[in-house]
Amino acid sequence: MTEMSRVRNSMTRRRSDYLVSIVPASSSSVMRTTAMNGSRVATLVFGVCLCTTITVTTFQLQHKVNSYMNMGSRVYSSPNSDPIIAAAVLPQNNVFAKGGTQKLLTRHDIDFEQLLQQVGSETRQYYSLASTLNVTHDVQIEHMHIKNIGHRGSPYTALENTGRSFLHAAQAGADGVELDVFLLKCGTLVVFHGSGDDTNPGLLDSYCGVEGSILDYTAEEARRLLTFNKHYDEFGCGPDEITHPDDDDTNNHYCYIHTLEEVLVTLRDHPDVKPEFAIKIELKGPSTAAPTVELVRKLDMRHRCHYSSFDHSRIAEVRALDEHAITGALFGDYVPHNFSDIAISVGASEVHLKYDTATFERVRIAHRVGLNTMAWFRGPIGMKEDYLTRYFDVGNEDEEMYKTVLRSGVQSLCVNRPDVLAKALA
Ligand SMILES: *[C@@H]1O[C@H](CO)[C@@H](O)[C@H](O)[C@H]1NC(C)=O
């Protein structure tokens, strides 16, 4: 590594935020650093008058800093502050701005009033996903064999966790799907996500508009009685795609709670689904490990069904029942320092990291000890929240976002838009 690239790496491999205040110009272009809320804020004063009112807003620029430098624009940063504060002015005074759109704005495009309303008087901080993952370098992803896994199917084109959604993922060119299972009191496994956190999952309120949990039902009751809330934002496919049994075209009704067996048989037998299409079963509810392994064996699908859980004792249970099974230890926002030891200790063969914790370093650690890796994306509501409020350098699961995460070297992505990822990898 040359001295220059070492310097560049140490500059770019850092979580960075850029706060830029733009004020109308008085005379010539100057750059000042001022104190604000204990952090240092770069104040840019353009040499040309941009607007008549004083506008203070927040721009986040880090992701293009290197290219800005290469373009000969001026980049200011204060490397001793944490986060780094920097500002970039592009040629012709273009500014890269986060303003709901992800594009390079010319100064004529910037609606300062709108940005001001959006940011308000408080200074909002966004992060760069690329720097959070320590992946500011470029990687040729075309030559990697990335696995494209549809998260709960293809939830932006058909209701999540339904046969149709899984088929859409297969037809879009995904390599597999992820789905969630619960064991109901009648002894039947069903495919469902529900709201609630991972210690209390499967709640019906926002999903189906009734109190209680999926665990209160038999599979027969769940299929007959529960319908999906057409207007719940977690269903990225939108209300038109969500069917109810009393809709006009009842033959087309597919938005009911499916049994795991019916889903597995569909994926096994449908002509559009390749024989190697993977089915990654998240053991979401209690007591799911043994009956799921048994069902998979009964249907002769051991070679293509994989298991995962946030509850790592369920991975150990699967491992005891099937020594060859592919198993993934799931981690959420908090990733323990010894996550790879934890995964190995329960017999996992993969680690599944949340997309914004799948750092370059963690992926390398996992691969070094022989674990395979997958990065999982949150559901549609969670992703929208992250992209609007946390990360400025990505859209909501667009190609660029997927490519950013892939730069960590992770082998699989579990995404809500398998069709978009398939295009990105084509
Ligand atoms: C990112 O890289 C920097 C510099 O190489 C390192 O200090 C830091 O710990 C890394 N961050 C993560 C989250 O691994």
Ligand SMILES: *[C@@H]1O[C@H](CO)[C@@H](O)[C@H](O)[C@H]1NC(C)=O
């Ligand atoms: C991981 O670290 C925690 C504490 O830091 C420790 O209690 C636990 O035993 C470790 N697990 C493994 C499998 O090494």
